[in-house]
């Protein structure tokens with residue numbers, strides 16, 4: 118299959134509406150979209166990514182009104198989060214509307230719903246013939262794509278089209294909150310921080326699956342290897358000196374250790390989050406064998422960075 122690269126949201130939406138899989142930019146990471154009204158296109162997403170069929174997809178909507186087409190029994194907690202954080206980098210797990218095909222939700226009775234704020238994503242979703250199911254646009258297990266070039270590297274020849282946009286401004290996947298039960302639970306940390314969620318919903322809790330794979334995961338995707346570059350990841354506390362290996366790299370906020378081949382010192386957690394996955398991909402293309410990653414504390418955006426790092430290191 119020839120993968121079309123385009124800047125035109127109209128051309129990309131036309132392909133999507135004809136039942137094709139189209140990658141598109143969002144403020145978190147690039148998504149790999151198919152219209153939920155085309156179940157055969159949903160199956161193409163799983164094929165293109167090599168994604169296990171028991172891992173449900175997030176449904177992307179253009180406006181809050183569309184929420185009622187995909188979810189039902191929306192409780193007060195969910196309504197508060199929607200009022201505060203939609204559109205934006207937040208996914209809510211809600212009771213599913215029967216109109217959503219089972220192949221989207223992997224047979225669950227809940228559905229993940231997100232309304233992105235990215236202008237190109239919004240225009241694309243507005244032109245779509247309905248809500249758009251989309252996982253991150255990467256081969257399963259690899260780091261998420263934060264640029265169209267990363268999508269192209271992974272999925273050229275496997276999908277119909279890439280809608281080109283700028284590099285993702287957040288660079289980490291959306292925060293996921295389960296609002297389908299009586300009490301809200303954070304399933305995946307992201308740019309909407311736990312502290313910000315707590316301000317709106319003081320009773321929100323952290324799910325064990327956020328920090329451990331011992332318990333039965335509430336979010337099926339959490340049990341799979343994620344975000345892993347070819348290089349091995351070594352988590353480090355930069356206050357402790359390290360004897361670096363040959364062909365190694367460093368990413369973090371503190372200054373890099375002596376002797377690494379490639380280093381990225383970020384100004385703040387925002388830059389660290391934005392650069393992390395593209396740095397992993399750059400390391401792989403430059404033959405780096407070990408990446409030393411500074412482990413931030415689990416507060417604010419640090420919680421999300423820490424989560425991705427420990428998963429990429431296979432420590433979670």
Ligand code: TXA
Pocket residue numbers: 143145146147148149172173174175208210211222225227228229231251252253254289290291292293304335336337338339
């Ligand atoms: O920022 C993002 O969330 C990006 C952009 C494209 O929106 N999408 C993304 O999708 O990261 P994906 O498929 O790579 O990660 C979605 C995660 C998976 O771990 C999946 O298991 C979980 O969300 N998920 C989806 N639906 C769910 C549900 N009904 N209940 C629990 N977890 C769900």
Ligand code: MG
Pocket residue numbers: 252253261
């Ligand atoms: Mg993903």
